[in-house]
Amino acid sequence: REYKIAVIPGDGIGNEVMDEGIKVLNLFAELKGDIKFTYEYFPWGCEYYLKTGKMMDDNGLDILKGFDSILLGAVGYPTVPDHISLHGLLIKIRQGFNQCVNLRPIKLLPGAPCPLKDKAPEDIDFVVIRENVEGEYSGVGGIRFADKPEEIAIQTSVFTRKNTEKVMKYAYDLAEKRNKKKKLTSTTKSNALNYSMVFWDKVFGEIGKQYPEVETESIHVDAISMFFIQKPQNYDVVVASNLFGDIITDLGAALQGGLGFAASGNLNIEKEFPSMFEPVHGSAPDIAGKGLANPIAMIWTAKMMLDDLLEDPKAEEIINAITDVLVEGKSLTPDLGGKATTQQVGDAICHKLKAR
Amino acid sequence: REYKIAVIPGDGIGNEVMDEGIKVLNLFAELKGDIKFTYEYFPWGCEYYLKTGKMMDDNGLDILKGFDSILLGAVGYPTVPDHISLHGLLIKIRQGFNQCVNLRPIKLLPGAPCPLKDKAPEDIDFVVIRENVEGEYSGVGGIRFADKPEEIAIQTSVFTRKNTEKVMKYAYDLAEKRNKKKKLTSTTKSNALNYSMVFWDKVFGEIGKQYPEVETESIHVDAISMFFIQKPQNYDVVVASNLFGDIITDLGAALQGGLGFAASGNLNIEKEFPSMFEPVHGSAPDIAGKGLANPIAMIWTAKMMLDDLLEDPKAEEIINAITDVLVEGKSLTPDLGGKATTQQVGDAICHKLKAR
Ligand SMILES: CC(C)[C@H](C(=O)O)[C@@H](O)C(=O)O
Numbered sequence: 001r002e003y004k005i006a007v008i009p010g011d012g013i014g015n016e017v018m019d020e021g022i023k024v025l026n027l028f029a030e031l032k033g034d035i036k037f038t039y040e041y042f043p044w045g046c047e048y049y050l051k052t053g054k055m056m057d058d059n060g061l062d063i064l065k066g067f068d069s070i071l072l073g074a075v076g077y078p079t080v081p082d083h084i085s086l087h088g089l090l091i092k093i094r095q096g097f098n099q100c101v102n103l104r105p106i107k108l109l110p111g112a113p114c115p116l117k118d119k120a121p122e123d124i125d126f127v128v129i130r131e132n133v134e135g136e137y138s139g140v141g142g143i144r145f146a147d148k149p150e151e152i153a154i155q156t157s158v159f160t161r162k163n164t165e166k167v168m169k170y171a172y173d174l175a176e177k178r179n180k181k182k183k184l185t186s187t188t189k190s191n192a193l194n195y196s197m198v199f200w201d202k203v204f205g206e207i208g209k210q211y212p213e214v215e216t217e218s219i220h221v222d223a224i225s226m227f228f229i230q231k232p233q234n235y236d237v238v239v240a241s242n243l244f245g246d247i248i249t250d251l252g253a254a255l256q257g258g259l260g261f262a263a264s265g266n267l268n269i270e271k272e273f274p275s276m277f278e279p280v281h282g283s284a285p286d287i288a289g290k291g292l293a294n295p296i297a298m299i300w301t302a303k304m305m306l307d308d309l310l311e312d313p314k315a316e317e318i319i320n321a322i323t324d325v326l327v328e329g330k331s332l333t334p335d336l337g338g339k340a341t342t343q344q345v346g347d348a349i350c351h352k353l354k355a356r
Numbered sequence: 357r358e359y360k361i362a363v364i365p366g367d368g369i370g371n372e373v374m375d376e377g378i379k380v381l382n383l384f385a386e387l388k389g390d391i392k393f394t395y396e397y398f399p400w401g402c403e404y405y406l407k408t409g410k411m412m413d414d415n416g417l418d419i420l421k422g423f424d425s426i427l428l429g430a431v432g433y434p435t436v437p438d439h440i441s442l443h444g445l446l447i448k449i450r451q452g453f454n455q456c457v458n459l460r461p462i463k464l465l466p467g468a469p470c471p472l473k474d475k476a477p478e479d480i481d482f483v484v485i486r487e488n489v490e491g492e493y494s495g496v497g498g499i500r501f502a503d504k505p506e507e508i509a510i511q512t513s514v515f516t517r518k519n520t521e522k523v524m525k526y527a528y529d530l531a532e533k534r535n536k537k538k539k540l541t542s543t544t545k546s547n548a549l550n551y552s553m554v555f556w557d558k559v560f561g562e563i564g565k566q567y568p569e570v571e572t573e574s575i576h577v578d579a580i581s582m583f584f585i586q587k588p589q590n591y592d593v594v595v596a597s598n599l600f601g602d603i604i605t606d607l608g609a610a611l612q613g614g615l616g617f618a619a620s621g622n623l624n625i626e627k628e629f630p631s632m633f634e635p636v637h638g639s640a641p642d643i644a645g646k647g648l649a650n651p652i653a654m655i656w657t658a659k660m661m662l663d664d665l666l667e668d669p670k671a672e673e674i675i676n677a678i679t680d681v682l683v684e685g686k687s688l689t690p691d692l693g694g695k696a697t698t699q700q701v702g703d704a705i706c707h708k709l710k711a712r
């Protein structure tokens with residue numbers, strides 16, 4: 001089968017790491033034999049914006065609609081304000097394609113640098129399901145009496161039952177199948193957010209009735225931020241709102257060795273539109289173009305795309321190949337204390353993948 | 357001078373740790389000679405609620421108004437819903453007495469168990485200024501189409517210029533005087549919260565003009581959650597909204613050894629009303645009444661009250677006495693791997709304080 005992939009390398013190191021992601025995808029297809037990826041590149045991002053005044057073409061979503069999946073590198077540029085770069089591309093695709101789930105594995109690979117004492121890879125291995133299209137990111141609000149002493153700013157979170165149920169079901173399904181523990185943790189703050197999070201807890205409880213085998217718990221976002229550090233081994237699948245998921249997955253990224261290891265998938269779970277896969281890291285303009293960027297998060301992200309398209313357990317070999325490279329410790333980028341270039345790390349991972 | 361302190365031990369371990377806090381306060385007054393504390397106890401909390409249907413008396417705020425300060429132990433009970441116990445007491449006092457700043461030191465004491473590799477006490481020593489009366493905790497919102505498929509929940513954050521400016525000024529003042537670095541970090545998320553946090557950033561910048569000597573930076577809440585783990589030594593004074601401050605201070609508590617070390621002050625900075633001092637930990641019903649609770653957070657909290665009432669540098673000796681006990685390692689509660697009781701730890705700290 002042939003899979004058509006839309007590739008948006010974006011800005012800065014997005015370009016460099018994307019090359020390595022594609023390299024690994026191609027090797028995987030070659031080793032597997034019966035599949036093929038074709039790529040169409042889109043030059044969208046902040047540099048495009050500086051030239052054209054647009055982050056992506058006006059008919060961008062229409063164009064992307066025809067692809068099986070979207071791979072994104074990184075977006076951001078010092079001279080383009082965040083709200084333009086994000087709302088013009090990343091958030092536009094997430095919301096426009098109703099990618100209601102943002103899936104983020106938090107997994108410490110053997111050989112990756114964990115900042116915690118006394119924690120081993122088996123202690124840090126969970127998945128966060130982040131709500132991805134509404135909630136705190138609804139963009140609803142306003143300013144009244146601007147710049148006057150009586151100025152107020154309001155920002156409204158909007159949670160719909162329809163979407164919340166969908167995200168919860170996805171999380172319960174994953175908890176049910178992920179491993180023997182069958183445990184789902186919900187991130188809440190209903191002791192202070194007396195409407196949105198009370199609602200969140202209610203839906204979490206209701207959907208849970210359909211999954212009697214899944215053990216559940218609700219933990220306030222402040223407490224879970226502490227527990228991720230103190231007892232990460234307690235978590236298996238964690239579901240969180242858009243904002244809480246954003247916070248706890250960056251925290252989780254720190255535990256697994258930094259943003260160099262943080263992969264993510266923005267999933268349209270109905271498969272009406274393509275899903276989008278992107279490493280969590282930014283465009284890092286300070287190191288761009290120098291071959292210094294760690295491509296592991298991008299390669300891991302490409303592997304998540306494979307999971308979504310193929311559901312082939314062989315894709316796990318990509319993670320094993322990354323681990324081989326980490327454990328060997330010879331081909332690492334400077335963020336991991338090595339001297340290898342982005343490309344050399346990509347090559348080393350391909351080498352290990354072939355050898356498996 | 358005589359200081360009248362309202363004491364609300366609250367529920368569970370609140371009672372046990374309060375005794376040790378008071379013990380240290382009394383010793384401090386005795387050693388200092390020219391001051392005296394008198395205490396009035398209020399039996400408010402969840403047990404009171406179960407007996408009377410009220411978390412505190414109706415005229416509770418009126419009664420508390422007459423005191424120089426309020427010391428709170430911990431509030432919470434399994435059979436009383438959070439929104440009742442909190443809105444009936446803790447949040448009622450915070451908001452009712454316009455305690456607009458919540459001050460939380462994040463400081464790793466020598467001898468305290470840090471979960472991070474390669475970090476020493478000098479690396480973890482900052483203060484978080486949390487906005488404490490509005491923002492995400494405004495309690496504004498609602499539910500529409502309850503329990504129907506089209507149900508939506510909304511929760512609105514409300515930020516006023518008046519209060520935001522006040523909190524920012526407090527933070528800048530502290531950054532200016534706290535140490536040589538003179539650095540203030542603002543916690544934001546203006547790339548997604550396009551009204552509230554854009555407003556927050558604006559006020560942060562405006563007030564900053566009055567403090568040209570203070571170095572400033574704005575960091576998104578997701579990134580700062582990662583950086584607290586990776587490079588806590590970068591922080592000196594951090595200002596954050598109510599919700600963000602809640603999250604990052606629990607995270608910070610983990611870095612300093614857990615909630616057993618997390619102290620806080622809810623400050624009415626105009627001194628129209630009393631301020632309230634409380635350890636961040638809860639009532640821990642599972643270990644209550646057994647002498648197992650670590651009283652260090654409560655004693656540290658009592659020390660923060662002294663700072664607020666007296667501005668006497670000698671109060672720092674209380675922190676030094678706690679450190680002496682930690683470093684000696686003989687009188688520690690079970691959460692720190694020791695076998696001492698709550699009372700024995702309080703006694704040991706008093707012993708060290710006398711010896712200094
Ligand atoms: C860039 C920003 C808007 C984005 C988010 O908050 O979702 C990022 O932090 C992420 O986690 O993908």
Ligand SMILES: CC(C)[C@H](C(=O)O)[C@@H](O)C(=O)O
Nearest residue numbers: 191192222442446447602636
């Ligand atoms: C109990 C809860 C409402 C409270 C808060 O969120 O403020 C607590 O977490 C705290 O940090 O004091």
